[in-house]
Amino acid sequence: MRAGPSQEDIRRHNLGALLRHVHLGGPISRAELTAKMGLNRSTIMALTSDLTAAGLVREELPRETGRAGRPSLVVRPESSRVYVFAFDVGPDRLAAARVGLGGAILDRRETARRRGPFDLDELAGTLAGFARQMRRKTRADTVCVGAAAAVSGGVRKADGVIMFGPNLGAEAVPFGEELGRRLGLGLPVSVGNDANLAALAEHSRGVAVGVRDLIYLHGDVGIGGGIITGGHLLGGHDGYGGEVGHMVVNPGGQPCGCGSRGCLEAEVGERALLEAAGRVAARGDGGAAAFDGDRVAVDGAGRQGRDAVRAVVDAADRGDIVAQEALKRVGGWLGLGVANLVNIFNPEMVIFGGMLREVYLGSAAQVRSRLATNAMGPQRERLRLRTSALADDATLVGAAELAFAHVLADPLEVLARVTG
Amino acid sequence: MRAGPSQEDIRRHNLGALLRHVHLGGPISRAELTAKMGLNRSTIMALTSDLTAAGLVREELPRETGRAGRPSLVVRPESSRVYVFAFDVGPDRLAAARVGLGGAILDRRETARRRGPFDLDELAGTLAGFARQMRRKTRADTVCVGAAAAVSGGVRKADGVIMFGPNLGAEAVPFGEELGRRLGLGLPVSVGNDANLAALAEHSRGVAVGVRDLIYLHGDVGIGGGIITGGHLLGGHDGYGGEVGHMVVNPGGQPCGCGSRGCLEAEVGERALLEAAGRVAARGDGGAAAFDGDRVAVDGAGRQGRDAVRAVVDAADRGDIVAQEALKRVGGWLGLGVANLVNIFNPEMVIFGGMLREVYLGSAAQVRSRLATNAMGPQRERLRLRTSALADDATLVGAAELAFAHVLADPLEVLARVTG
Numbered sequence: 001m002r003a004g005p006s007q008e009d010i011r012r013h014n015l016g017a018l019l020r021h022v023h024l025g026g027p028i029s030r031a032e033l034t035a036k037m038g039l040n041r042s043t044i045m046a047l048t049s050d051l052t053a054a055g056l057v058r059e060e061l062p063r064e065t066g067r068a069g070r071p072s073l074v075v076r077p078e079s080s081r082v083y084v085f086a087f088d089v090g091p092d093r094l095a096a097a098r099v100g101l102g103g104a105i106l107d108r109r110e111t112a113r114r115r116g117p118f119d120l121d122e123l124a125g126t127l128a129g130f131a132r133q134m135r136r137k138t139r140a141d142t143v144c145v146g147a148a149a150a151v152s153g154g155v156r157k158a159d160g161v162i163m164f165g166p167n168l169g170a171e172a173v174p175f176g177e178e179l180g181r182r183l184g185l186g187l188p189v190s191v192g193n194d195a196n197l198a199a200l201a202e203h204s205r206g207v208a209v210g211v212r213d214l215i216y217l218h219g220d221v222g223i224g225g226g227i228i229t230g231g232h233l234l235g236g237h238d239g240y241g242g243e244v245g246h247m248v249v250n251p252g253g254q255p256c257g258c259g260s261r262g263c264l265e266a267e268v269g270e271r272a273l274l275e276a277a278g279r280v281a282a283r284g285d286g287g288a289a290a291f292d293g294d295r296v297a298v299d300g301a302g303r304q305g306r307d308a309v310r311a312v313v314d315a316a317d318r319g320d321i322v323a324q325e326a327l328k329r330v331g332g333w334l335g336l337g338v339a340n341l342v343n344i345f346n347p348e349m350v351i352f353g354g355m356l357r358e359v360y361l362g363s364a365a366q367v368r369s370r371l372a373t374n375a376m377g378p379q380r381e382r383l384r385l386r387t388s389a390l391a392d393d394a395t396l397v398g399a400a401e402l403a404f405a406h407v408l409a410d411p412l413e414v415l416a417r418v419t420g
Numbered sequence: 421m422r423a424g425p426s427q428e429d430i431r432r433h434n435l436g437a438l439l440r441h442v443h444l445g446g447p448i449s450r451a452e453l454t455a456k457m458g459l460n461r462s463t464i465m466a467l468t469s470d471l472t473a474a475g476l477v478r479e480e481l482p483r484e485t486g487r488a489g490r491p492s493l494v495v496r497p498e499s500s501r502v503y504v505f506a507f508d509v510g511p512d513r514l515a516a517a518r519v520g521l522g523g524a525i526l527d528r529r530e531t532a533r534r535r536g537p538f539d540l541d542e543l544a545g546t547l548a549g550f551a552r553q554m555r556r557k558t559r560a561d562t563v564c565v566g567a568a569a570a571v572s573g574g575v576r577k578a579d580g581v582i583m584f585g586p587n588l589g590a591e592a593v594p595f596g597e598e599l600g601r602r603l604g605l606g607l608p609v610s611v612g613n614d615a616n617l618a619a620l621a622e623h624s625r626g627v628a629v630g631v632r633d634l635i636y637l638h639g640d641v642g643i644g645g646g647i648i649t650g651g652h653l654l655g656g657h658d659g660y661g662g663e664v665g666h667m668v669v670n671p672g673g674q675p676c677g678c679g680s681r682g683c684l685e686a687e688v689g690e691r692a693l694l695e696a697a698g699r700v701a702a703r704g705d706g707g708a709a710a711f712d713g714d715r716v717a718v719d720g721a722g723r724q725g726r727d728a729v730r731a732v733v734d735a736a737d738r739g740d741i742v743a744q745e746a747l748k749r750v751g752g753w754l755g756l757g758v759a760n761l762v763n764i765f766n767p768e769m770v771i772f773g774g775m776l777r778e779v780y781l782g783s784a785a786q787v788r789s790r791l792a793t794n795a796m797g798p799q800r801e802r803l804r805l806r807t808s809a810l811a812d813d814a815t816l817v818g819a820a821e822l823a824f825a826h827v828l829a830d831p832l833e834v835l836a837r838v839t840g
Contacts, residue, residue: 005425005430010425154796154798156798163798164796164797164798212657213656213657213661225764227764229649229652229654229655229656229661230652230654230655232649232650232652234649234650234765235649235650235766236633236649236765236766236767236799237632237633237766237767237768237802238766238798238799238801238802239766240766240796240798240799241633241649241764241765241766242764243763243764243766243796243799244763244764246763246794246795246796247760247763247764248669248756248759248760248794249668249671250671251669251670251756258796259793260793260794336668336671339668340667340668340760341764343663343664343666343667344645344647344661344662344663344664344667344761344764345654345656345661346655346656346657346658346659346660346661346663347656347657348657373679373680374666374668374680375666376574376584376660376663376666376678377584378574378576378583378584378658378660379656379658379660379663381658382657382658
């Protein structure tokens with residue numbers, strides 16, 4: 001209920017809106033910007049010249065117009081000059097990327113991560129090392145305007161601390177602060193939940209561009225969720241919104257790492273599939289406590305993580321009945337979880353990412369059949385089920401968007417601060 | 421990504437913001453408005469004089485200031501002059517109210533509704549009749565600026581049609597259109613889901629003022645939900661968001677009117693409680709189909725609806741073991757449903773309304789115990805569980821807010837249209 005914006009607010013808003021067009025949509029002519037933004041030509045010209053002077057965009061003659069008359073200048077993001085660092089800390093990998101304004105991944109480094117306790121020193125050291133390597137390869141006139149990390153865990157909104165991350169062995173870890181210190185760029189490192197950031201990535205650049213109500217389900221060891229309602233990411237009161245993996249779908253079912261039983265994650269996660277396929281020993285009746293010390297599921301051939309999941313889906317494809325039954329079972333619980341979310345959210349799209357991409361492709365019939373039984377007709381009538389378009393890059397792309405967010409909110413202030 | 425607002429947009433925004441302060445917060449001095457809205461005194465004066473000229477507010481000297489100097493004028497809503505009609509169509513009652521700007525219920529009419537099929541003619545006729553009666557009692561200078569109805573069912577966002585309402589016997593009913601025609605005021609009637617509108621009411625004027633992330637659970641025959649995330653009502657793609665009653669909490673459990681089994685509504689709704697308490701016969705194994713034709717649960721003493729639920733809670737209070745066990749059972753499923761929602765939404769507050777108010781008060785220990793087991797620690801750490809403050813008025817108050825929404829969005833346009 002605050003008052004309306006001042007002239008200065010409006011200019012900032014317009015600069016951000018124009019830069020966002022260029023960042024998300026790519027090169028665009030002044031004439032198109034005029035039409036899309038509902039501003040007159042002279043205002044567009046003033047805005048682009050401010051952004052050009054700040055080194056955020058450049059204007060060029062179009063290659064070929066095929067039309068008579070003076071062509072409208074094309075505004076392009078300064079992709080090779082202005083960039084952010086994006087990081088991803090998953091149960092099985094550490095990744096870092098240098099991402100240019102406009103969203104292109106310009107450079108990247110990645111290493112496997114051994115599952116186990118969260119070693120803050122080692123993790124932050126590795127990622128900062130990746131960033132240094134990539135930075136040494138940049139030209140002198142490039143400028144880093146932000147940094148952000150996606151982590152497989154719950155991140156407290158107030159300060160970016162990883163409050164829980166059982167699949168990373170993390171609890172109350174001030175990860176962003178430490179990584180920022182190691183980077184030594186004088187920039188804060190924003191931290192977000194990986195599924196939330198993957199949802200933002202699919203919404204900005206993936207399968208869900210233009211979709212205002214979506215649920216992104218991310219599977220690895222656990223099941224995470226990123227939910228966008230009415231165009232906004234569901235953060236919740238403290239920032240832990242979207243933890244759909246701990247929705248109980250099967251009371252009294254499989255023990256879960258959270259201490260409960262029958263959570264979506266316990267019935268649908270990697271271990272549930274490998275157990276159902278007889279590829280790892282079942283969790284004993286010692287229940288959650290016994291399971292908690294034994295997170296690493298390695299199948300008979302020594303595969304773990306995504307490789308082990310793919311092996312089950314491949315086996316089912318080749319007619320392996322045990323693998324088919326396992327997928328059917330897991331797909332049924334996945335379908336029930338999705339049906340619940342469809343009733344609660346009435347989304348336009350549900351996206352399966354991480355290892356759920358493979359699981360969904362191997363069990364789509366079960367998922368759809370459960371939806372037909374358990375989701376209400378009007379809610380599912382216009383629902384689209386999709387797999388992630390950005391696949392394993394979704395979390396990095398989402399982290400890059402988080403890092404760019406403050407630049408888009410106030411382009412000039414940020415550039416003045418970074419270069420000044 | 422549209423451009424920033426024009427001067428005219430800003431004036432409209434400021435007028436709406438000022439009127440909203442007065443409407444929700446009650447009488448307020450110009451000095452306080454200046455401070456709260458971050459505008460200068462002359463702008464506030466111009467805005468209040470526009471709203472005064474439009475007959476939406478009036479300015480008065482404060483009764484007593486106790487301070488030296490010229491007192492700041494107090495701005496009051498024209499509560500007795502400017503009003504809306506609010507309607508509520510529940511399984512057991514039809515209600516209509518005349519609600520003044522500022523939110524006071526000035527007049528009301530109510531009648532019991534017999535459960536059964538939705539008779540559009542009869543319902544719209546009864547409610548329009550109530551409105552006519554109330555209108556005849558108003559002074560000549562009063563003006564009705566809007567009308568809205570809360571209904572126990574799913575309302576399609578695009579056109580306000582009640583697409584499903586099993587507990588009303590409604591399917592694809594153009595209720596708002598018909599009621600608008602019967603009212604004959606030349607005003608459209610907005611229609612919303614009752615739990616959604618009750619959530620808005622608690623958020624605006626009830627137990628959740630200032631709470632940006634909340635879940636309101638409404639119980640009558642069924643269980644409905646109204647969810648506010650980040651200050652916005654969760655509508656979903658088509659407007660059916662918040663149907664938490666059909667989240668499956670007990671796969672293979674009690675048959676539900678929706679055709680599925682073990683939905684929150686089937687385990688926690690009125691019938692589940694009365695069955696568990698042995699006060700109505702259990703749903704047979706004919707399942708959902710058999711149940712569907714038999715929605716009216718009447719207990720041995722001939723009570724139905726809220727009265728029958730209250731009788732169980734009272735009996736438990738008096739030490740009736742069967743009633744206590746029934747509440748324990750129902751409270752356990754309610755707690756599991758709440759825990760799931762807490763994991764998914766990380767809300768600041770969960771509000772129990774309708775008959776869930778009684779059920780929660782009678783089973784709070786079970787609900788809290790389930791939360792402790794099934795909701796993740798950080799998600800529930802700062803969670804508050806509350807009962808509805810507006811009680812049975814929540815849906816009417818919410819409908820009134822829906823009816824006022826367009827006035828607050830553009831005060832002058834609306835008044836010009838209505839009086840012009």
